[in-house]
Amino acid sequence: xxxxxxxSGAELTPSAEDADVIVVNTCSFIESAQQESVNTILEMAAxxxxxxxxxxxxxxxxxxxxxxxxxxxIPEVDAVVGTGELETILEAAGLAAPERNxxxxxxxxxxxxxxxEGDARAAQGRFSREAWSGVIGDLPNYLYDEATPRVLAxxxxxxxxxxxxxxxxxxxxxxxxxxxxxxxxxRFESVVAEAERLARSGVREITLIGQDTTCYGEDFxxxxxxxxxxxxxxxxxxxxWVRFLYAYPNKVTGKLLETMAREENICSYMDVPLQxxxxxxxxxxxxxxxxxxxxxxxxxMRRTVPGLTLRxxxxxxxxxxxxxxxxxxxxxxxxxxxxxxxxxAYSDQEGAGAFGLEKKLSPREIESRRKHLMGxxxxxxxxxxxxxxxxxxxxxxxxxxxxxxxxxxxRTPMHAPEIDGKVFVNDFPAEFEPQHGRFYRCRITExxxxxxxxxxxxx
Ligand code: SF4
Numbered sequence: 001x002x003x004x005x006x007x008s009g010a011e012l013t014p015s016a017e018d019a020d021v022i023v024v025n026t027c028s029f030i031e032s033a034q035q036e037s038v039n040t041i042l043e044m045a046a047x048x049x050x051x052x053x054x055x056x057x058x059x060x061x062x063x064x065x066x067x068x069x070x071x072x073x074i075p076e077v078d079a080v081v082g083t084g085e086l087e088t089i090l091e092a093a094g095l096a097a098p099e100r101n102x103x104x105x106x107x108x109x110x111x112x113x114x115x116x117e118g119d120a121r122a123a124q125g126r127f128s129r130e131a132w133s134g135v136i137g138d139l140p141n142y143l144y145d146e147a148t149p150r151v152l153a154x155x156x157x158x159x160x161x162x163x164x165x166x167x168x169x170x171x172x173x174x175x176x177x178x179x180x181x182x183x184x185x186x187r188f189e190s191v192v193a194e195a196e197r198l199a200r201s202g203v204r205e206i207t208l209i210g211q212d213t214t215c216y217g218e219d220f221x222x223x224x225x226x227x228x229x230x231x232x233x234x235x236x237x238x239x240x241w242v243r244f245l246y247a248y249p250n251k252v253t254g255k256l257l258e259t260m261a262r263e264e265n266i267c268s269y270m271d272v273p274l275q276x277x278x279x280x281x282x283x284x285x286x287x288x289x290x291x292x293x294x295x296x297x298x299x300x301m302r303r304t305v306p307g308l309t310l311r312x313x314x315x316x317x318x319x320x321x322x323x324x325x326x327x328x329x330x331x332x333x334x335x336x337x338x339x340x341x342x343x344x345a346y347s348d349q350e351g352a353g354a355f356g357l358e359k360k361l362s363p364r365e366i367e368s369r370r371k372h373l374m375g376x377x378x379x380x381x382x383x384x385x386x387x388x389x390x391x392x393x394x395x396x397x398x399x400x401x402x403x404x405x406x407x408x409x410x411r412t413p414m415h416a417p418e419i420d421g422k423v424f425v426n427d428f429p430a431e432f433e434p435q436h437g438r439f440y441r442c443r444i445t446e447x448x449x450x451x452x453x454x455x456x457x458x459x
Pocket of ligand 1: 167168169170171174175176177211212248
C-alpha cells in the first residue's frame with residue numbers, strides 16, 4: 001500500500017498529526033490483535049476531531065472479518081481496504097479521483113492491473129481447494145509481483161520478501177486461511193526479480209515469508225520449490241544472508257536441508273512452528289506428528305545442516321489439553337533444546353475449528369502453563385548461550401541500541417530480524433568507524449538469558 005501510494009505522488013509520513021490520510025493496517029489473527037487494532041483505530045479517530053480535515057482508512061485482516069461492523073460502529077472511518085483489494089487504497093485515500101485531488105489529472109496516477117498473478121493462477125484452476133469456505137464472501141486472491149511498487153518499512157539493508165500468500169492447511173486453532181485465502185505462490189521469476197532489485201538498492205539480508213514457505217511452488221506443480229528458489233537466490237552476489245521463516249514440520253525435505261548446508265549465503269536457520277508435541281493434541285489441532293517424529297526430524301536437520309539454529313513456537317492450553325499432554329510438551333522442550341522458542345496462550349476464535357471443542361481451559365490455567373513452559377526454555381537458553389562466549393561470528397550491525405546510547409546493536413546469522421534475542425556491541429577497535437547496515441566479525445564476550453554482548457574484532 002505504501003508503494004502504491006508513493007508511486008501515485010503521496011508523501012508518506014509516520015506522524016498522524018501531519019497526515020491528511022491516516023491508514024491503520026490491522027490484524028485479526030487472535031483476540032489480542034483485534035483489540036490492539038480497534039484501540040489504534042480509535043486512537044487515530046481522535047486525530048480527526050482536532051483542526052485540519054483528515055481521512056481515516058482501515059486496512060487489513062480486521063476488515064476481512066468485520067467490514068460491516070467497522071463501518072457501522074466507527075463512523076470516523078472513511079474507507080476500508082481488505083487484504084485482497086490493495087489497489088483500492090488509492091481511491092480510499094482520495095487519490096484515484098482527480099477532482100478530489102487538487103486538480104491533478106488522472107494520468108498522474110498509475111492504476112495497477114488487479115491481481116497480476118492470482119488471477120492467472122485461479123483461471124488455471126491451480127488452487128488446491130475446490131470451494132471457498134472462508135468467513136467472508138469473496139476469496140481473497142491478491143498476490144503482488146515484481147512490478148508492484150514497494151516502500152520498505154525496514155532499514156535499508158534488510159527486507160522481507162513474501163513468496164506465497166494464503167494457506168491450505170486445516171489447523172483447527174487458526175483462521176488465517178479464511179482471512180488470507182487459498183495458498184498461491186508467486187512466480188519463481190517474480191521472486192528472483194524482486195530479490196535482485198532489492199539487492200541493487202542496497203538490501204543485504206532477505207527474509208522469505210509466507211503463511212507456509214515450505215509449500216512454495218506446490219500450486220504450480222514444482223517439487224522442492226523452496227530449495228530451488230534458495231539455490232537461485234544464493235547466486236545473487238550482493239545478498240549476504242537469505243533465510244526463510246514459517247516452515248511446516250513435515251515439509252522440510254532432505255533437498256531443502258542439503259541446499260541450506262551447501263549454500264554459504266543461506267543462513268543455517270530453521271523456523272519451524274511445531275505448535276505442540278503431544279500426538280493427541282496435535283491430532284485435535286489437525287496437524288499430525290508428535291514428540292518422537294519431531295525429535296527424529298530435528299536430529300536429521302542438525303545432522304544435515306551443521307551449526308543449525310532452530311526456532312519454534314507452541315500453543316499452550318488448546319481445548320482439552322490435559323496435564324499429562326502438557327507435561328509431554330515440557331519433556332519434549334527439555335529434550336529438543338531449541339535455540340529460540342515462543343509460547344502462545346490458546347486464543348478461542350469464532351470461525352476456527354477448535355471454537356466448538358469442549359473442555360476449554362481457564363485463561364488463568366493457560367497463562368500459568370505458558371509461563372511454566374517459558375521458564376523451562378529460559379534455563380535452556382541461558383545454559384546454551386553461555387557456550388557461545390569466546391566464539392566468533394559474522395555480525396550485521398543494525399544501529400544504536402534501543403536500550404542505551406552507549407551500546408550498538410546487531411545480529412548474527414543465528415538471529416532473525418525482530419523475533420530473536422539481541423547482540424549488544426560494547427566495544428570495537430579504535431581505528432574503526434562502525435557503519436550501520438554493514439557486516440563485521442564479532443567475538444561474543446558475555447551471555448544473558450536470551451541476549452549476547454559482543455566486541456567487533458574485524459571486517
Ligand atoms: S499452517 Fe499456519 S497459517 Fe496455515 S492453518 Fe496452520 S497455523 Fe494457520
